[in-house]
Amino acid sequence: MHHQPKLAASVSIGNPACESRDQERTSRRMNRVAGSATVLDKDDIVAARLRGARSSGPDASLHSSDTDNLPAQIRTPKSYASEIFGVDRSTSEELRTLLKYLRRQLPPMDKQGPMSGKCIPETDQMEDFLKRNFGFYNNGQYIVSGVRAFELRKPLSKMESNARIYFPHEHRGSFTMTVSEIRRWQNSFAVYADKSISGTDKVFLYKALQGKSKDGDEAFRMKFVVRISDCPILMKFDAKILPRSLDEYWPNNIKLVSVTGIDFAGRQHDAKDITTYITNWEKVFELDRTTGMPAVFHGRDFRPLKRHPPVVLDEQRLVNDLICMVRTRLRACDIEGVQIVVETGIGLGVFAGKHIGIDGQVRMLSAYAVRYVLQNEWSVYKNIRAIVFALPIFSRTLDGHQLPDTYHDFVNEFRESKYRGPIPVLIADQDMHELTIAIALQGFRVSQLNPADSHGVFGEYWQNHGPAVEEKLALTTVGLLVQHHLINPSVLDHSKYHFI
Known part of the structure; x- marks a missing residue:
């Protein structure tokens, strides 16, 4: 049986002004990553540092940036690209062991696996699970366009506390949980919002978390709102169920952090992202002759002009807001007692603006924002021990x-x-579930990041057979039970809303 690790007491943290006082450059030339020539044993690394040896970069001797460049003796079929930064003599042996394990011992991600497509069997499986256990049914209404509403004939509040729930159904290899456990996970739900953002109050959050935020200003605020709760993983992205008996504690070590990224894909709901961060947007997108705003096609999308000038980003505004976003979600994690934070590239896929030529710039500024916060504000965090x-x-x-x-x-x-x-910091060519489960099994309190939509509805289009990461998380975790407003009453409980 896994025991919950003892955590330092959480503290309430104030929120300094969301401005970067760092004078570093925020634009860099995109470089290819060079591979490390040697990989030293941990004792050699420590000895070299004690001798004052100079490395070619931060913890260069710990790097293995590209598996093609690894020495033959450690280039195994299980190798995957990874880099570690910030490990030194002060790093505990426990943490060193964990990071080494995460770099070398996990199976590589199957990027063409069963959940790389439409996920029809996985969607059917989740719907069937909800129907059998909770009387789930779609009621013919929509939360937002394309997102089907539903009801439960057997809500958790009316079920016996000791009743056992099996995912996907009762059999030897199922994930077993009890109603009382699910209620406890639901009760852990909390919202942390940046108090410096105008218009963000409990009334707004109550409305927004039902999918009722308006286009523009209200949608824009959601990137500074963090939803967090306990959220066990039911299966990895290989679609294989994780067997779990009730005496196993590790699922209780996992939290899910749902937060919105910046949207440069060009959609009506997130119009303010375009008009705030792109200074010449009027010359980039087709405009509505009546409103002067970007014209809407297919009900929601903006269309770039076939020939438009290079997009000009307001880099300072963008990086300041990215820093605020990182700061808010890391503080939420720290307050909630998270020890290892598993992050992913939020807003850095289809929303990074590749179709208008800014994706590389957006990725680099996003990386800068994370590094800036970790470099300059590390002393604020009382519980966080590593970022993956x-x-x-x-x-x-x-x-x-x-x-x-x-x-x-x-x-x-x-x-x-x-x-x-x-x-x-560990950066790995891995999937978040693989890393998160491995960390939880080692007894650490761990969070993973859900790149959520600005509508504020968990899982958003999870029934639509074309899932992005947010929808895949709805199909592979208990997220629908603990973060969806139509299932968990805590989502709409004002007492769960906090401002930092």
Whole structure:
């Protein structure tokens, strides 16, 4: 049986002005990541530092930036790209062991696996699970366009506390939980919002978390709102169920952090992202002759002009807001007692603006924002001990050559800045579930990041057979039970809303 680790007491933290006082450059040339020539044993690393040996970058001797460059003796079929920064003599042996394990011992991500497509069997499985256990049914209404509403004929509040629930159904390899456990996970739900954002109050949050935020200003505020709760993982992204008996504690170590990223894809609900961060948006997008705003096509999308000038970003405003977003979610995690934070590239996929040529710039500024907060505000965090970035490498040319990806931009940021903050950072070509489960099984309190939609509805389009990460999390975790407003009453409980 796994025991919950003892945590330091959580503290309430104030929120300094969301401005970067750092004078570092926020734009950099995109570089390919160079591989490390040698990988030393941990004792050699410590000895070299004690002798004052100079490395070529932060913890260069711990790097293995590209599996093609690893020495033959450790280049195994299980190898995957990873980098570690910020590990030094002060890093505990326990943490060193964990990070080493995460780099070397996990199976590589199957990027063409069963959940890389439409996930029809997994969607059917979740619907069937909810129907059998809770009387789930779609009532013909919609929360927002394309998002089906539903009801439960057997809500958890009316079920016996000791009743057992099996996912996906009762059999030897099912994930077993009790109604009382689910209620406890539901009760852990909390919202942390940046109090410096105008218009963000409990009335707004209550409305927004039902999918009722308006286009523009209200949608814009949601990127500074963090939802967090206990949220066990039911199966990995290989679609294989995780067997769990009731005497296993590890699922209770996992929290899910749902937060909205910046949307440069160009959608009506997030119009303010375009008009705030792109200074020449009127020359980039087709305009509505009546409103002067970007014209809406297919009910929600903006369309770039076929020929438009290079997009000009307001880099200072963008990086300041990115820093605020990082600061808010890390403080929420710290207050909730999270020890290891698993992050992913929020807003750095289809929402990064590749179609208008700014995705590389957005990725680099996002990496800068995270590194800036960890480098300059580490003393604020009382519980967080390490940050792990799950950044799978997908981008390749048709002939298989590697293209710059989010992984490389984050590695470049931490390497070129010579990051030596006291909070170690691991960047890995891995999926978040694999990392999170491994950390939870080691007894650490761990969070993983859910890149949520600005509508504020958990799982958003999870029934629509075309899931992005948010929808896949709805299909593989208990997230629908603990973070969806139509199932968990805590989501609409004003006492759960906090401002930092």
